[in-house]
Amino acid sequence: AQSVTQLDSQVPVFEEAPVELRCNYSSSVSVYLFWYVQYPNQGLQLLLKYLSGSTLVKGINGFEAEFNKSQTSFHLRKPSVHISDTAEYFCAVSPTGRRALTFGSGTRLQVQP
């Protein structure tokens, strides 16, 4: 079985500051990795995904994530956040050979002016 740990339940940050949201996973097989964003009262939208190849993945809205196999991590970063980035962010994994995703508990990013 696989699991996902998002180490921070809330991350407050000032506008235009950099941010990193941490995600660690465990799995006995290779995985696909995803980050999703959820704005209030909405469904989840895909930010970025890692399937294979380059370990640095760029997504929408200026976000990027780096896959680190040795540390089993997939941290999300943005060099300069905006008020509009305030949302909840979910890390998810899917073992190769399966389609369903296992989600972390989420990190609420609060961008302050």
Place this chain on the structure above:
Amino acid sequence: NAGVTQTPKFQVLKTGQSMTLQCAQDMNHNSMYWYRQDPGMGLRLIYYSASEGTTDKGEVPNGYNVSRLNKREFSLRLESAAPSQTSVYFCASSEEEGSPLHFGNGTRLTVT
């Protein structure tokens, strides 16, 4: 494209009542999923259907049943609702292994 459509958006049930949550996708995806979202717990998989005609249990299937009516539609039924089933329910679909999931906007269910 509508993507993934869920109905209803909101529902209040009394303990013991039954209801069916409907989900339809227009992307010709093979796989469909039902998740529930609870504060501090992320999304947990209830049931999924890898392809038309198949369904499998996820992490939290107790108290639920599903039907993959055709390739487009995947319904979730609560036979006898309990307060512990108060949650936001999301339906999703995907094309193939490694593909991202596309989510509906959710159904907010309250069981009193």
